[in-house]
Amino acid sequence: MIGLRVNGNRFETESDPETPLLYVLRNEMQLNGAKFGCGLGQCGSCTVLVDNRPVFSCLTPIAMLAEREITTLEGLGSIDNPGPVQRAFIEEQAAQCGYCIPGMIMRAHALLSENSAPDEAIIREALEPSLCRCGTHMRILRAVHRASKGLQEQASAAGESNR
Amino acid sequence: MKILYGLAISLVVLMGLAVVHAVSPRAFEAVERPDPQSFDRATIAHGERLSLIGNCAECHTAEYGEAYAGGRPIPTPFGTIYATNITPDPETGIGTWSQEAFRRSMHEGLDREGEHLYPAFPYHHFAKVTDEDVDAIYAYLMAREPVRNEVPPNELRFPFNLRPLLAGWKLLYLEDERFAALPNADERVNRGAYLVQGLAHCGGCHTPRNALQAERKDQFLRGEVTENWYAPAIAGDVPAAVTWNEKQLADYLSGRWVEEHGVAVGPMAPVAHNLARASEQDVAAISAYIATLMEGDAAEGDAEVTGAVGDRPDSGDIGAAIYAGACAVCHEASPSRFAAGLPLAYSTSLRIPTPLNLIQIIQQGVKPPEGEPGPYMPGFAGAFTDRQIVALASYLRGRFTGLEPWTDIDDVVAEATGERRTGANDAGAAEME
Numbered sequence: 001m002i003g004l005r006v007n008g009n010r011f012e013t014e015s016d017p018e019t020p021l022l023y024v025l026r027n028e029m030q031l032n033g034a035k036f037g038c039g040l041g042q043c044g045s046c047t048v049l050v051d052n053r054p055v056f057s058c059l060t061p062i063a064m065l066a067e068r069e070i071t072t073l074e075g076l077g078s079i080d081n082p083g084p085v086q087r088a089f090i091e092e093q094a095a096q097c098g099y100c101i102p103g104m105i106m107r108a109h110a111l112l113s114e115n116s117a118p119d120e121a122i123i124r125e126a127l128e129p130s131l132c133r134c135g136t137h138m139r140i141l142r143a144v145h146r147a148s149k150g151l152q153e154q155a156s157a158a159g160e161s162n163r
Numbered sequence: 164m165k166i167l168y169g170l171a172i173s174l175v176v177l178m179g180l181a182v183v184h185a186v187s188p189r190a191f192e193a194v195e196r197p198d199p200q201s202f203d204r205a206t207i208a209h210g211e212r213l214s215l216i217g218n219c220a221e222c223h224t225a226e227y228g229e230a231y232a233g234g235r236p237i238p239t240p241f242g243t244i245y246a247t248n249i250t251p252d253p254e255t256g257i258g259t260w261s262q263e264a265f266r267r268s269m270h271e272g273l274d275r276e277g278e279h280l281y282p283a284f285p286y287h288h289f290a291k292v293t294d295e296d297v298d299a300i301y302a303y304l305m306a307r308e309p310v311r312n313e314v315p316p317n318e319l320r321f322p323f324n325l326r327p328l329l330a331g332w333k334l335l336y337l338e339d340e341r342f343a344a345l346p347n348a349d350e351r352v353n354r355g356a357y358l359v360q361g362l363a364h365c366g367g368c369h370t371p372r373n374a375l376q377a378e379r380k381d382q383f384l385r386g387e388v389t390e391n392w393y394a395p396a397i398a399g400d401v402p403a404a405v406t407w408n409e410k411q412l413a414d415y416l417s418g419r420w421v422e423e424h425g426v427a428v429g430p431m432a433p434v435a436h437n438l439a440r441a442s443e444q445d446v447a448a449i450s451a452y453i454a455t456l457m458e459g460d461a462a463e464g465d466a467e468v469t470g471a472v473g474d475r476p477d478s479g480d481i482g483a484a485i486y487a488g489a490c491a492v493c494h495e496a497s498p499s500r501f502a503a504g505l506p507l508a509y510s511t512s513l514r515i516p517t518p519l520n521l522i523q524i525i526q527q528g529v530k531p532p533e534g535e536p537g538p539y540m541p542g543f544a545g546a547f548t549d550r551q552i553v554a555l556a557s558y559l560r561g562r563f564t565g566l567e568p569w570t571d572i573d574d575v576v577a578e579a580t581g582e583r584r585t586g587a588n589d590a591g592a593a594e595m596e
Binding site: 017018019020038039040041042050051053054055056059060061062063064068121129 | 227485488492547
């Protein structure tokens with residue numbers, strides 16, 4: 001029995017310790033945001049956050065995850081109440097088939113948590129492990145810039161009201 | 164303490180020698196930048212191929228910077244040295260250098276004005292290069308577009324910031340002599356020796372250094388740590404599961420995948436990327452020479468290593484679980500030949516005396532050169548805790564090599580992840596709701 005903390009909730013699984021997290025998320029928890037793309041850590045569509053850092057869940061055995069905080073796409077917001085990065089992706093319509101987008105959003109979220117005003121080169125570097133085969137990259141980049149701008153405005157508004 | 168003591172003595176000796184040798188070398192007149200058209204095209208092309216063997220662009224180009232425009236920080240135990248701009252810009256580069264001045268810099272480590280250069284620029288190797296080859300590199304560099312780029316001043320601790328001291332270093336360690344052919348070797352091996360000892364300066368990373376950063380001749384190419392990677396021994400007893408042969412060396416040096424050894428990674432990756440575009444005959448010659456330095460019979464031992472050796476996974480070992488869930492999908496029975504990783508029984512990184520390279524590879528992964536296809540492995544920096552990396556590294560070493568366990572894994576991992584965190588925090592952290 002291995003205990004996992006996913007989006008703040010505790011979940012216990014009987015799966016073998018070497019089972020990749022992705023299978024537990026999708027098959028046992030019905031958290032289908034993270035996608036199975038290649039299963040080899042090459043495409044990034046399975047990306048989730050562990051202790052706020054992006055990891056390929058298809059290559060992350062659950063044995064490694066006890067006592068660590070896992071965040072999936074579902075943990076960032078809901079359809080009715082999307083998180084700031086999710087909202088920016090919707091506003092920029094930054095998806096074609098959408099398969100890579102959960103991974104892109106998780107990476108963008110991790111980046112913006114560390115650095116709310118990244119320049120284009122830093123964004124590209126952070127998203128590089130995620131592949132998009134539809135060619136939506138320009139919209140994805142715009143969405144991350146938009147999310148970044150939103151966060152900065154929020155921060156400066158918060159600063160004003162504190163004064 | 165012993166090292167410090169030795170260093171202090173050496174310093175005193177150096178200063179003494181420097182005083183004796185204090186006669187300043189002369190400056191060469193600044194010249195007009197030579198007309199690129201004045202160089203023969205074949206000479207320029209020859210110079211380009213040689214510069215690829217010398218790996219010049221790697222140090223003389225900053226991250227995201229223009230090729231050869233300098234500015235890359237080179238960490239040394241004495242502080243940081245910034246590689247110079249070697250484009251023909253008259254003010255910030257070498258545009259005013261005559262061919263004579265350039266030759267002297269390559270052979271004697273002096274700039275045009277007669278100032279001593281630090282041996283991070285490996286003139287102790289370049290001294291072996293013929294005038295003709297140096298002139299070809301000069302032609303190649305001078306025919307390039309000038310790039311204006313002022314390079315930051317070096318940040319070296321006293322007394323290492325005093326360039327005249329280098330006169331003492333040179334008296335001790337610089338032999339200003341061209342390459343002398345090996346008597347008992349054929350032409351090809353001699354060509355390889357000329358390149359390895361000279362322009363390719365393999366010893367710059369692969370030869371152990373003394374406290375004053377001079378390469379130890381008695382330890383030629385016997386393995387050394389450089390920039391947080393271990394450059395393995397490539398002479399004598401070489402850490403490889405299967406003895407290298409010439410063909411494997413040539414493939415590896417050209418950035419190709421070698422079934423029994425894998426692919427060049429870390430600081431060797433750009434070297435191989437450059438050699439891939441150099442002359443094939445020269446790479447073959449380098450391989451022929453290196454093969455003569457390696458002990459072991461390349462004809463034997465082939466295909467002896469087929470799969471895992473050592474113990475089978477123990478279900479209670481977290482290292483075994485991590486290997487099974489994160490590594491084996493590519494490194495064993497990969498579902499796709501495009502994703503087939505090196506069977507780890509072949510891994511050199513598991514056989515060297517330090518876990519440094521293994522930990523670098525686990526954390527950073529392996530990437531092909533920018534914009535080109537090639538072997539890829541994802542990095543696991545965020546996925547594994549320090550403890551998990553230690554467990555994985557010990558497990559892999561034990562299972563796949565049967566060599567003595569590494570004793571310093573904890574320290575190496577702590578240092579590597581510590582560095583990484585500091586790097587990540589530089590990017591102006593801001594909390595997000």
